[in-house]
Amino acid sequence: SKDCILEPLSLPESPGGTTTLEGSPSVPCIFCEEHFPVAEQDKLLKHMIIEHKIVIADVKLVADFQRYILYWRKRFTEQPITDFCSVIRINSTAPFEEQENYFLLCDVLPEDRILREELQKQRLREILEQQQQERNDTNFHGVCMFCNEEFLGNRSVILNHMAREHAFNIGLPDNIVNCNEFLCTLQKKLDNLQCLYCEKTFRDKNTLKDHMRKKQHRKINPKNREYDRFYVINYLVRLSFHNLKFDCSTANKIFLRTN
Numbered sequence: 001s002k003d004c005i006l007e008p009l010s011l012p013e014s015p016g017g018t019t020t021l022e023g024s025p026s027v028p029c030i031f032c033e034e035h036f037p038v039a040e041q042d043k044l045l046k047h048m049i050i051e052h053k054i055v056i057a058d059v060k061l062v063a064d065f066q067r068y069i070l071y072w073r074k075r076f077t078e079q080p081i082t083d084f085c086s087v088i089r090i091n092s093t094a095p096f097e098e099q100e101n102y103f104l105l106c107d108v109l110p111e112d113r114i115l116r117e118e119l120q121k122q123r124l125r126e127i128l129e130q131q132q133q134e135r136n137d138t139n140f141h142g143v144c145m146f147c148n149e150e151f152l153g154n155r156s157v158i159l160n161h162m163a164r165e166h167a168f169n170i171g172l173p174d175n176i177v178n179c180n181e182f183l184c185t186l187q188k189k190l191d192n193l194q195c196l197y198c199e200k201t202f203r204d205k206n207t208l209k210d211h212m213r214k215k216q217h218r219k220i221n222p223k224n225r226e227y228d229r230f231y232v233i234n235y236l237v238r239l240s241f242h243n244l245k246f247d248c249s250t251a252n253k254i255f256l257r258t259n
Helices: 038-052 065-075 110-136 155-166 179-191 205-214 225-230 248-255
Strands: 026-028 035-037 054-056 086-090 100-105 140-143 150-153
Touching: 026 038, 026 065, 035 038, 038 054, 038 065, 065 110, 140 155, 140 179, 150 155, 155 179, 179 225
Parallel strands: 054 100
Antiparallel strands: 026 035, 086 100, 140 150
16 A cells, blocks of 8 residues: 555566567556567556556656566556555546546655665675676686786786777776676677777777877767766666665775775
8 A cells, every 4th residue: 555565565576587579578558568678668567658648757766676676567466556656647627527536656655665675785795796707707718908908817907908009998896797788789899890988980990099089089978878877886876875785895895995
C-alpha cells in the first residue's frame, strides 16, 4: 500500500532470462506481453504511456531498469494499480467522456523508494566486485590507441602508459570499472575519426591525430554522460552516504590509487 510495507521486498532473481526473438535481453511491459530490447528503454516507456497510461517518474535514476519493471509487473497482478500510483486527470475541465486518467509511479510511495534504494545498493555491490576482479586480473591484453604498442598483464599498465607517454589521462586505474568496455568505446570513436574531447569528426586519421595533439584534445569530454558508467564514484553518489557502511580501508580502495 501507499502507507506501509509489511514484508521485505523480494527482488527478481534473474532478469537476464527474458530475451527477444533475436536473442538479446529484453524487458516486458508491466501490463501486457509486449517486450522491448533493454537498449530501447524509451520505446517501452512510450508504449506504457500510450497504451496503459502509466508514467514512471525519474526513471533515469533507477539503477536496474529491468529488475524494476519485473518487480512492479508482479506487484500489479497482486493489487490494483491505484494502491500504488497517484492518479493524474487530464482535461479535468472537459466533458467527462473527454477526460483521461494517467497513473504516476514514483518514489513518494515508500515501497517504490525502498525498491530503488535496494536496486542501487545491489548495483553498487556488483560494480565493486567487478572492480576488484579487474584489479586482480593479470590476463589483460590491450593495444595503445595512440602508438599501437601491445600490453599484457594488468589494465593499469596500458592506462599508465597512455597517461605517461601520450598525456592521455582518463583517471586512476583503481577509480575505473569495466575498463575493457571503456577502452573499446574510446577506440571505436577514434576509428570513426572522432575527436574524444570536442567530438568533431575528421576526414582521415592523420588530420584527427594532428588536431588532438595541437589542440591538446587528448582527453575525454567531461560533459559526455556516456562515460559516467565507467567511474565507480558515479555509483556511490546516487546513494545517501548514511545508508552505506564503508570503513576507511574500503574508502581508500575506492578513491585512492593502490601502489
